Amino acid sequence: MTLLNQPPVEAALLQIARKKGMDTGRDRLAEMSPQCGFGELGTCCRTCYMGPCRIDPFGDGPKTGICGITPDAMVARNLLRETVGGAASHVGHARHVLLTLRDVLDGKAPYEIKGEAKVLSLAKVFGVPTDGREVKDVCRDLVDIALEDFGRQDELPNNWVSKRAPKGEQEMWANLGLMYSNPHNEIETAMHATSMGNDADPASLMMRVLKMSLIDGWTGLALCVDLQDMLFGVPEVSVTQAAVGVLDEKSVNVAAHGHNPVLSEKILEWAFKLEDEAIAAGADRINVVGVCCTGNELSMRHGVKLAAHNSQSELILMTGAVDAMVVDIQCIWPQLAQVAKCFDTAFITTDPMVRIPDARHMPFEPEHADETAREIVRAAIAAFGARKGKPVDIPQISTSAMAGFSVEAIVGVLAKLNAEDPIKPVIDNVANGNIHGFAGIVGCSSIRFRDGAMTEELVKNLIAQDVLVVTTGCTAHICAQAGLLTPEATERYAGPGLKAVLSVLGRAAGLGGALPPVWHMGACVDNSRIVDLLAAVADRLGVKIGQLPAVGSAPELVQEKAVSIGGSFLALGVSTHIAPAPRILGGPMVTKLLSEDLADVTGAVVHVELEAKRAADWMVEHISQKRAALGLS
Amino acid sequence: MQKAIFTLMERCVACKSCEIACAVAHSQSGILATAQFEKPLPRSRVRITSAGAYSFASRCVHCEDAACIAACPTGAMHREAKTGVVAVDQDRCIGCWMCVVTCPFGAVTADPGTGKALKCDLCAVRTAKGLGPACVDACPTGAMVYATPDELAGMRRSATAMASVGAVEEIEESVALWRNLKGGRAI
Numbered sequence: 048m049t050l051l052n053q054p055p056v057e058a059a060l061l062q063i064a065r066k067k068g069m070d071t072g073r074d075r076l077a078e079m080s081p082q083c084g085f086g087e088l089g090t091c092c093r094t095c096y097m098g099p100c101r102i103d104p105f106g107d108g109p110k111t112g113i114c115g116i117t118p119d120a121m122v123a124r125n126l127l128r129e130t131v132g133g134a135a136s137h138v139g140h141a142r143h144v145l146l147t148l149r150d151v152l153d154g155k156a157p158y159e160i161k162g163e164a165k166v167l168s169l170a171k172v173f174g175v176p177t178d179g180r181e182v183k184d185v186c187r188d189l190v191d192i193a194l195e196d197f198g199r200q201d202e203l204p205n206n207w208v209s210k211r212a213p214k215g216e217q218e219m220w221a222n223l224g225l226m227y228s229n230p231h232n233e234i235e236t237a238m239h240a241t242s243m244g245n246d247a248d249p250a251s252l253m254m255r256v257l258k259m260s261l262i263d264g265w266t267g268l269a270l271c272v273d274l275q276d277m278l279f280g281v282p283e284v285s286v287t288q289a290a291v292g293v294l295d296e297k298s299v300n301v302a303a304h305g306h307n308p309v310l311s312e313k314i315l316e317w318a319f320k321l322e323d324e325a326i327a328a329g330a331d332r333i334n335v336v337g338v339c340c341t342g343n344e345l346s347m348r349h350g351v352k353l354a355a356h357n358s359q360s361e362l363i364l365m366t367g368a369v370d371a372m373v374v375d376i377q378c379i380w381p382q383l384a385q386v387a388k389c390f391d392t393a394f395i396t397t398d399p400m401v402r403i404p405d406a407r408h409m410p411f412e413p414e415h416a417d418e419t420a421r422e423i424v425r426a427a428i429a430a431f432g433a434r435k436g437k438p439v440d441i442p443q444i445s446t447s448a449m450a451g452f453s454v455e456a457i458v459g460v461l462a463k464l465n466a467e468d469p470i471k472p473v474i475d476n477v478a479n480g481n482i483h484g485f486a487g488i489v490g491c492s493s494i495r496f497r498d499g500a501m502t503e504e505l506v507k508n509l510i511a512q513d514v515l516v517v518t519t520g521c522t523a524h525i526c527a528q529a530g531l532l533t534p535e536a537t538e539r540y541a542g543p544g545l546k547a548v549l550s551v552l553g554r555a556a557g558l559g560g561a562l563p564p565v566w567h568m569g570a571c572v573d574n575s576r577i578v579d580l581l582a583a584v585a586d587r588l589g590v591k592i593g594q595l596p597a598v599g600s601a602p603e604l605v606q607e608k609a610v611s612i613g614g615s616f617l618a619l620g621v622s623t624h625i626a627p628a629p630r631i632l633g634g635p636m637v638t639k640l641l642s643e644d645l646a647d648v649t650g651a652v653v654h655v656e657l658e659a660k661r662a663a664d665w666m667v668e669h670i671s672q673k674r675a676a677l678g679l680s
Numbered sequence: 681m682q683k684a685i686f687t688l689m690e691r692c693v694a695c696k697s698c699e700i701a702c703a704v705a706h707s708q709s710g711i712l713a714t715a716q717f718e719k720p721l722p723r724s725r726v727r728i729t730s731a732g733a734y735s736f737a738s739r740c741v742h743c744e745d746a747a748c749i750a751a752c753p754t755g756a757m758h759r760e761a762k763t764g765v766v767a768v769d770q771d772r773c774i775g776c777w778m779c780v781v782t783c784p785f786g787a788v789t790a791d792p793g794t795g796k797a798l799k800c801d802l803c804a805v806r807t808a809k810g811l812g813p814a815c816v817d818a819c820p821t822g823a824m825v826y827a828t829p830d831e832l833a834g835m836r837r838s839a840t841a842m843a844s845v846g847a848v849e850e851i852e853e854s855v856a857l858w859r860n861l862k863g864g865r866a867i
Contacts, residue, residue: 081730082694083695084692084695085693087693087858088854088855101820103822104693104855105691108821627861632854632857634854657861
């Protein structure tokens, strides 16, 4: 392994790991390599116990599984199960927030409804009366509408898609048989259909993939974000700091890691409340920092500093300066507990679903949120007491980063240019070519692509060609660490058209400089914000979302969630670049379906490209084609 | 000439079935399910090694003029008279690793359990029964071939001849695409 091509943060952290003789994901990847070709091609089937079956890609060996399943059905079935994993994660997250909000309304959980504006705007969407009513009562109606979906067996369309998604797209989905009712029923059906001896038709299975992705998009992402905004407030633009240098040797460093702000919001609250105890223990203060997507949630709503994306989560522990890492759900490497053991770090799991050997488990339930959050912060202070005075290795690298670009915040900025028709300035600048188009760069950070700075290079290539980039999730952390969420990045990297637009917008917003060329729209669950933004632009133009000069990319795919999110963009007709290749290449028909034929179904295609510049060129060219179809040059 | 194991690199997909089969063949029980609990753990004599978009099954090729035999100071590394297999006499091996140093294939390794040289024995037990070596029989893509050099050359000639007259299809498109995509970066 060479450190030469590493982004500077990784290079510094890996040097610490090497100095301390600690094993990292990169070492384990090297040991794991080469990885199995059957797995990569998707032609390994472990669905039943006649197997595992593998299709010889060279054609000499078995051409079907023992049961006779074809390679195409095999890869489609495997892909559907990945998509279920992703959708189940987001729907589960959404349901957890939903039940928390219900408990809050019932006075059983100690949270305040901070997003009154969101309650009222959603009430309009769902036809809930608001005149003369308490916000809490309106909120309860919305909660009941969401709860209804999880219990219904009447096969009526799901509320959060049928009342919330754009009508034109709904018509397309209905015609394709993709509309759904209760998300739990669909997850059950998908698992049933993919067990041994059921759906063996690759085309049928791939339609199930699209349907499951739609569920992820609307009853996962959109529902979850709507509820979180109602509970915790709608994000507003603020400036924060990113990268490992936000750790502070003299403070109690609490790293919140995972995805669910129901935990991290309380940790942040108690960190403020217990500051005196930390000072009494000899610390300057309590420094809550964000890792992965719960970090994004905190930075979006409170400007909390961003310490690390997912693939750096084990590395920042090697600084020895993290006093507590508190985790909830999703993307938590079991290795973290092993690294924490080498230091005074308290590694604390909180969710019954995420149990990790050698972690300290402090069960967090919204009902007892205050008591548990207080104990967790005290555990961090105690760990600081043990750590105090010992040497730490904190690379002094951090950059400024603007976050908090909710659709509401974006419209707020645009309204300063045109209060009556806020979207118009954007549309005018797309029409005149200053903005070539839009790209959503989303998803994970993968050690398989970090060494070549895949995401940074992709984004720089896009903005240089006047593509406005929006980002979420761990790719947002990467962009932040690369300094791409700053006005300076507009000056340095943006093409002339994009630079002009962002300068005008920045001045209108009173920033004293340009808006950044990359807009941080939140956690991975916040991808629904990107969809809402596209829907607003499409609505204003009177076209479908799939017709917009817009394209998606998950340049460093790791988690199944990125597969179902990608699928939800495909269902909208938004083409998507992805790296590495999804595990479908062993199925020629499925490969062709996703890379070509899907264009005739939803209007979108998938493009695999592992090299950043070529990926950017494909995305720009795709946008050019969309522009041409709209009659734009 | 003695049969050897050859690797057809273009066919290897790095599933490591050969590694597993080798270890199992050299275990006490001979069964995967129980072999993984044995002490000492059975060890594979073959290793799948990354080579960019390709992977290569590295193991002893039982060289005609074996550097490891020449370098061995105790005579532990020797050629079996009857089978031609390059083998280690466990009693005479002193663990000096001259064989590890001289083997150009990295096919001889140090067995941490015994402190002695570890290498492919060409599955003497299996071949005596008329079976192929475990790695060859386990390979699901035909990437490993148990043949004499002449037989292998014959196979290669035949394949080229067939391809020259268009009688054989190119490698499946899906595999070519997969390789191509992996080819973007050498791990």
